[in-house]
Amino acid sequence: MNLKAVIVTIIGVILGAVAGYLYYKYVGCITGTCVITSKPLNATLYGALIGGLLSSSFIKKEKK
Structure with missing residues (x-):
């Protein structure tokens, strides 16, 4: 895994956590x-x- 993949995954985790909390709060x-x-x-x-x-599924795998 390269740095870009880790950053994309972390951003996805943070956005998902915020969305999950907002879902709890409003729904x-x-x-x-x-x-x-x-x-x-x-x-x-x-x-x-x-x-x-979801965010890690958008990461393209490198070709060998």
Whole structure:
């Protein structure tokens, strides 16, 4: 992995974490029984995971 790939992945993780928290804050779960969106930590970590996976999928692999 080169530096550009690491930076893109970190940016994706940060943006995903922010999006996960905003989803918790504005949409959330009214009843509190939702596994992911019932707590801000869960929503933030899930968003960070998805953001990291999505951003790393846009990195082009180098040809040998």
